[in-house]
Amino acid sequence: MRRRIATLLTMAIATAGAYGALAPKAAAQIPPPASHKAHGPTNFLGKLHPGKVTGLADEGIIVNLRDGGTQVVQFGEIWRIRRAFAYDEPKGTSVIDFANNRLFVATPLPDLVAGVGKKVPLTKLTAPNGDVIYMVASKVTDISGALPGLHNPASKAVIGTRDGAQQVLEAVDDAKRIITDARVTQ
Numbered sequence: 001m002r003r004r005i006a007t008l009l010t011m012a013i014a015t016a017g018a019y020g021a022l023a024p025k026a027a028a029q030i031p032p033p034a035s036h037k038a039h040g041p042t043n044f045l046g047k048l049h050p051g052k053v054t055g056l057a058d059e060g061i062i063v064n065l066r067d068g069g070t071q072v073v074q075f076g077e078i079w080r081i082r083r084a085f086a087y088d089e090p091k092g093t094s095v096i097d098f099a100n101n102r103l104f105v106a107t108p109l110p111d112l113v114a115g116v117g118k119k120v121p122l123t124k125l126t127a128p129n130g131d132v133i134y135m136v137a138s139k140v141t142d143i144s145g146a147l148p149g150l151h152n153p154a155s156k157a158v159i160g161t162r163d164g165a166q167q168v169l170e171a172v173d174d175a176k177r178i179i180t181d182a183r184v185t186q
Contacts, residue, residue, distance in 0.1 A: 050106040051103065061096070082132075093106055135166060143159050144158050155167035155169065
């Protein structure tokens with residue numbers, strides 16, 4: 001038993017040593033991970049039957065879901081609005097990311113942004129595919145550089161929030177400036 005443990009320990013040390021010799025020198029320059037890892041939404045509403053924005057209340061957006069019922073999206077929970085562009089998203093819809101949820105609505109993006117922009121100041125950024133996205137600056141928790149092999153090759157920065165992350169084409173310093181300017185005007 002002791003011999004087996006010693007053999008396993010020797011193999012672990014040898015593997016660690018080999019990894020250290022092969023690890024890139026730039027690894028020491030990679031910033032430590034944020035204290036809280038952002039994640040994507042877990043609840044998708046209106047994916048099969050996109051909702052329709054029927055009005056704005058003091059507390060949020062009122063959406064009639066086509067498969068029945070209504071949904072009120074609280075303004076304080078919204079962190080991103082964008083056009084649906086992924087292959088598995090309903091074409092011609094807009095996407096509202098709020099809390100840990102995603103809602104697809106059959107409302108044109110300019111109309112949605114104009115309505116929500118009256119209640120929540122939105123910041124305009126560029127997604128890796130060139131589409132415009134709108135984020136709520138007060139929801140941003142961190143901005144870091146995009147890492148090759150981990151993020152989209154076109155991305156230059158990753159903007160993190162409590163509920164998710166967005167890769168953008170803007171450089172880290174530009175993204176920080178845009179977010180800071182938006183926070184000042186809020």
